[in-house]
Amino acid sequence: MARPTMEDVAAKAGVSRALVSLVMRGSSKVSEHRRQAVLDAAAGLGYAPHAMARSLASRTSTLLGVLVSDLHNQFFAEIVDGIDEVARTEGFELILNTGGLDVERERDAVARLLSFRPAGLALLGAAVPTDVLAAAARQLPVVVVARPARIAGVDTVNDDGGLGARLAVDHLAGLGHSRITHFDGGRTSEARIRREGYAAAMRAHGLRPDVIRSEYTDAGGEKAATRLLERGASLPTAVVAANDVNAVGALSVFADAGLTVPDDISVVGYDNTALSGLRHVALTTVDQPRAEMGRLAAHTLVHRARGGRGRAQRRLVTPSLVVRSTTAVPRR
Amino acid sequence: MARPTMEDVAAKAGVSRALVSLVMRGSSKVSEHRRQAVLDAAAGLGYAPHAMARSLASRTSTLLGVLVSDLHNQFFAEIVDGIDEVARTEGFELILNTGGLDVERERDAVARLLSFRPAGLALLGAAVPTDVLAAAARQLPVVVVARPARIAGVDTVNDDGGLGARLAVDHLAGLGHSRITHFDGGRTSEARIRREGYAAAMRAHGLRPDVIRSEYTDAGGEKAATRLLERGASLPTAVVAANDVNAVGALSVFADAGLTVPDDISVVGYDNTALSGLRHVALTTVDQPRAEMGRLAAHTLVHRARGGRGRAQRRLVTPSLVVRSTTAVPRR
DNA sequence: CCCGTGGTTTAGAGCGCTCTAATTTGGAGC
DNA sequence: GCTCCAAATTAGAGCGCTCTAAACCACGGG
Numbered sequence: 001m002a003r004p005t006m007e008d009v010a011a012k013a014g015v016s017r018a019l020v021s022l023v024m025r026g027s028s029k030v031s032e033h034r035r036q037a038v039l040d041a042a043a044g045l046g047y048a049p050h051a052m053a054r055s056l057a058s059r060t061s062t063l064l065g066v067l068v069s070d071l072h073n074q075f076f077a078e079i080v081d082g083i084d085e086v087a088r089t090e091g092f093e094l095i096l097n098t099g100g101l102d103v104e105r106e107r108d109a110v111a112r113l114l115s116f117r118p119a120g121l122a123l124l125g126a127a128v129p130t131d132v133l134a135a136a137a138r139q140l141p142v143v144v145v146a147r148p149a150r151i152a153g154v155d156t157v158n159d160d161g162g163l164g165a166r167l168a169v170d171h172l173a174g175l176g177h178s179r180i181t182h183f184d185g186g187r188t189s190e191a192r193i194r195r196e197g198y199a200a201a202m203r204a205h206g207l208r209p210d211v212i213r214s215e216y217t218d219a220g221g222e223k224a225a226t227r228l229l230e231r232g233a234s235l236p237t238a239v240v241a242a243n244d245v246n247a248v249g250a251l252s253v254f255a256d257a258g259l260t261v262p263d264d265i266s267v268v269g270y271d272n273t274a275l276s277g278l279r280h281v282a283l284t285t286v287d288q289p290r291a292e293m294g295r296l297a298a299h300t301l302v303h304r305a306r307g308g309r310g311r312a313q314r315r316l317v318t319p320s321l322v323v324r325s326t327t328a329v330p331r332r
Numbered sequence: 333m334a335r336p337t338m339e340d341v342a343a344k345a346g347v348s349r350a351l352v353s354l355v356m357r358g359s360s361k362v363s364e365h366r367r368q369a370v371l372d373a374a375a376g377l378g379y380a381p382h383a384m385a386r387s388l389a390s391r392t393s394t395l396l397g398v399l400v401s402d403l404h405n406q407f408f409a410e411i412v413d414g415i416d417e418v419a420r421t422e423g424f425e426l427i428l429n430t431g432g433l434d435v436e437r438e439r440d441a442v443a444r445l446l447s448f449r450p451a452g453l454a455l456l457g458a459a460v461p462t463d464v465l466a467a468a469a470r471q472l473p474v475v476v477v478a479r480p481a482r483i484a485g486v487d488t489v490n491d492d493g494g495l496g497a498r499l500a501v502d503h504l505a506g507l508g509h510s511r512i513t514h515f516d517g518g519r520t521s522e523a524r525i526r527r528e529g530y531a532a533a534m535r536a537h538g539l540r541p542d543v544i545r546s547e548y549t550d551a552g553g554e555k556a557a558t559r560l561l562e563r564g565a566s567l568p569t570a571v572v573a574a575n576d577v578n579a580v581g582a583l584s585v586f587a588d589a590g591l592t593v594p595d596d597i598s599v600v601g602y603d604n605t606a607l608s609g610l611r612h613v614a615l616t617t618v619d620q621p622r623a624e625m626g627r628l629a630a631h632t633l634v635h636r637a638r639g640g641r642g643r644a645q646r647r648l649v650t651p652s653l654v655v656r657s658t659t660a661v662p663r664r
Numbered sequence: 665c666c667c668g669t670g671g672t673t674t675a676g677a678g679c680g681c682t683c684t685a686a687t688t689t690g691g692a693g694c
Numbered sequence: 695g696c697t698c699c700a701a702a703t704t705a706g707a708g709c710g711c712t713c714t715a716a717a718c719c720a721c722g723g724g
Contacts, residue, residue, distance in 0.1 A: 007710080050388075389708080
């Protein structure tokens with residue numbers, strides 16, 4: 001179980017520990033002769049450098065701390081994937097914690113991540129209080145993803161929710177819809193941004209906004225759709241849902257009510273998750289480039305870790321509309 | 333940016349570094365008086381121990397390496413969630429890498445994880461070659477999840493795929509189905525186990541197995557369903573799909589062909605992913621307790637890390653059937 | 665033959681902590 | 695007041711590595 005150390009390699013190769021260190025770090029000022037001797041010795045012993053010892057001695061870190069509010073959520077999993085992609089190519093490792101949107105637990109998770117003195121910290125949709133983040137940002141680069149925030153020294157990466165909502169409305173209005181209802185995502189700031197984007201776009205088309213309070217879940221979509229149907233009389237001809245699962249929830253309620261989508265009512269989702277792409281669902285939706293957000297977040301962190309200064313950046317990625325089969329020209 | 337060290341705390345509290353170390357580790361042999369002094373000094377300086385230095389000095393690790401073949405896959409994301417849950421309560425941290433089922437990349441990922449000398453290594457559905465795992469297992473506890481494998485010294489956690497397939501067949505046979513086709517998952521060993529379980533269950537009911545080669549994807553399900561329909565004449569009355577997305581793929585093809593589910597044809601999925609629970613899909617499926625698998629994997633690792641010896645354990649978790657709306661008594 | 669030169673190699677001090685062994689302390693008991 | 699002992703505290707070595715500064719080593723020029 002006891003792995004060989006640099007000392008062992010040095011002894012076997014007949015050189016000093018320092019020289020082995022140079023070879024391991026790929027220094028160019030080592031004679032080819034010695035390099036081979038060291039490499040051979042290392043291979044013979046099955047030696048590989050001890051990342052923690054290296055980190056401690058060099059006072060640098062190749063760890064990126066990642067706090068995910070909820071891994072169940074495919075949305076975040078894909079952002080992690082984007083971060084991982086960049087981390088791998090840039091030579092960083094991810095150290096991961098989940099927070100479950102519980103403030104105390106997330107506070108603890110941040111502390112635990114920081115105890116490893118990572119090169120940077122990424123928070124995905126986390127509920128960590130602002131002051132904790134501000135404090136963390138004084139010690140290392142911090143990036144907040146998928147949560148609009150303005151904290152001194154903290155970079156952020158978000159999609160342009162206002163634009164996304166507008167894309168949905170423009171698409172529907174373009175098809176000839178005039179009664180378009182929005183099922184919103186509740187009281188998160190992202191939901192607020194989308195809601196306001198929706199309202200602004202509606203007014204821009206000379207239409208009256210109509211919002212039904214909902215949430216980012218299947219059940220939320222069902223409930224909102226049910227409430228909509230209960231209003232009886234003047235049903236809208238289209239719905240802009242809070243996100244994909246919300247849209248699917250609505251879809252099933254409409255189907256049960258005997259409404260045909262998209263003929264009786266059009267539905268647009270948000271996120272372009274794998275779900276929406278299933279042929280069985282074929283949901284028209286707004287694509288939020290998640291992997292791109294993850295990559296951007298990682299690049300930001302790496303840049304800062306390498307000494308990149310400058311004021312906090314608030315990056316917005318551009319969403320795009322993916323038209324599938326749940327939207328069409330209104331029948332009425 | 334320079335965080336205080338134990339030395340700083342010791343100076344401020346007027347004690348030795350060793351005493352601070354004892355306090356930080358919660359030793360019981362420190363006088364209450366000094367403990368408070370140290371704690372106060374630490375709080376005043378905003379001190380928190382350096383996990384890597386601690387790890388190096390104590391020759392122990394609180395890191396668990398996790399290699400996930402694919403985080404996009406919700407199945408794995410939920411296993412990670414289970415691992416994370418246990419890691420948190422047991423005082424471990426997760427260091428994560430994705431492999432993307434690329435052998436070279438996974439080999440590299442394993443090496444990188446090992447360079448941190450973690451306390452254990454978990455592989456989720458990874459394609460890492462057996463010899464790499466066997467070598468790793470000689471250095472630290474290794475657990476392979478969601479991939480049936482027999483490697484010396486390597487523990488495994490899998491669901492009982494044979495039983496899962498049998499549950500599906502029993503359910504359908506119990507409803508009166510006699511022509512039940514299986515869309516399989518290709519040539520992974522998990523797929524083989526399910527296929528064999530399916531075949532055995534069919535024979536136990538005196539029925540003839542009928543397998544269409546497929547894969548664990550939406551498109552795979554569509555293709556298999558299309559091939560089934562092309563056979564014309566004697567359509568089966570039920571399908572046991574490779575997994576949930578495969579089932580959903582089949583569902584949409586059946587719908588397009590004018591077949592009603594479950595009246596014309598029943599469909600059973602596998603995995604009980606969030607997808608199958610959507611009211612719009614309402615897929616009868618076999619639940620594979622993913623979080624439980626993750627927890628089991630983490631416990632195994634923690635147990636071994638704490639010195640647990642004994643031969644490799646091959647754990648099987650028990651799947652269960654979740655009946656929703658895609659199965660019913662056959663019409664014909 | 666000595667010196668300088670540039671390229672290699674190495675000694676040795678630390679990184680921030682733990683751990684063992686040794687030292688100090690504070691009473692209890694006489 | 696002195697001895698003893700257990701409890702509390704500390705000195706110092708060392709975990710596996712990096713990094714600075716110094717040492718070494720041909721070799722060509724004067």
